[in-house]
Amino acid sequence: MGTPSIPEIAEEMFQMVSESMGKKNLKAGDLTKAIRQKYPEVDRKTCKLALRELMDNGRCVYAYFGGSYIQLPHKEGAAND
Amino acid sequence: MAKRDTPMLDELLKGPYPSFVKELYKVQERKPMVQDLLGQLEDSYEERIGHWKHGGIVGVMGYGGGVIGRYSDLQEKYPAVAHFHTMRINQPAAWFYTSDALRTLADIWEKHGSGLTNMHGSTGDIVLLGCKTDDLEPCFADLTAAGFDLGGSGSCMRTPSCCLGKARCEWACYDTMKLCYEFTQEFQDELHRPAFPYKFKFKFSGCPNDCVASIARADMSLIGTWKDEIQVDQAAVADYAKGGMDIVSDVVMNCPSKCIKYNGNGIEIDDHECVHCMHCINAMPKALAPGKERGATILLGSKAPIMEGALLSSVLVPFIDLNDEDEIEDLKELIGNIWDFWDEHGRNRERVGELIQRVGMATFLDGIGLDPEPEMVSAPRDNPYIFFQDEEEEEDDE
Known part of the structure; x- marks a missing residue:
């Protein structure tokens, strides 16, 4: 298993966020830890770039519920409109 | 008067102090969302509960x-404030503005938001109160075109x-504005x-007066200090005495480490005992000044009481020369x-301070690769609390 590229890491992170939606809120640190556990050769900076890619292309969004989490874009429940 | 019936808010207009309600009444003429804001606020006062959902x-x-x-x-009752988001804007270092910049900001906020601001929030940002979701991106675009950026939350x-x-x-013992700007760009x-x-949070204070309260509010405080002796102008000290200052009671007796003597002809400071509290310098600004070898002390771990109790910062790096680019890189x-x-x-x-409390400073220093030093103290004028691993190992060997 070779070192994954930034888009590949972003895809794995996206899958983790998708699977946890509605069950558990994941933080950037949770995704980084999971990736680094699976690929010890991947550094934090690379994980950061993968997260940035997910945000910049709109596949994920930040959410605040007492702390900052990463979620899939969805209609804001609190907006109620 | 308010377009809604707001008898409780009206009471706030009767005091001798400036009232935010008066300003809200003025704004409501041109901003329907402020009319609804007043209505919701009146409801909150009557019911004694807040009606905002957050996050x-x-x-x-x-x-x-x-x-x-x-x-x-x-x-349903107050549709104009269904969305009332806050925007935090990165303030210029030390809050210096041109009048033109302030007009630009005000025009942008008048166009996209409620027109209400909180200059400045407790972290220091320009706080713009009350924006609908659909107006956030256009407002952000106008702000960035004018050279402003969002702050942190x-x-x-x-x-x-x-x-x-x-x-x-x-x-000022170092250039706080330069370093604040540099860190903002770097991170x-x-x-x-x-x-x-x-x-x-980072807060940069130029001297131990700590005018931005970094020691109580910032996770990392960079507080200006000096290594050598306080500069003394004895002629100016004499002028203070001639002018009627009681130097013994106002300066000598108030020194926390009792390191100042006054004999009627001049003052003598035992700089090795000085804890850099700034009291004497503040009391006689024309006669005393911080030393010439200036830099900063880096402290870590303070916070206001939100999750746990309040913490003050602990000394992490006793002295750093912030004019030295290599030291800044370190x-x-x-x-x-x-x-x-x-x-x-x-x-x-x-918070970082809570982590240090939980794992212990020795473990924390080990984890970040910083050697302990005797000047690392848990609070100002306290004893060192670090014990040295080498000594421990030697004891273990014995």
């Missing part, structure tokens, strides 16, 4: 901070803030994309190590 996913594209979601839970590095330093203060990713267990590396350790071991919503 969510609202923000601008690519950023995880700078917009604080705020929704009304009385949306959520689990990120918060907008760094500083005192006015060398711009207007003779006590843009950490500012806009929340990746930490919780918030992290500091940035140390900050990276602190963030890595915190990311790895911090619990959700645990």
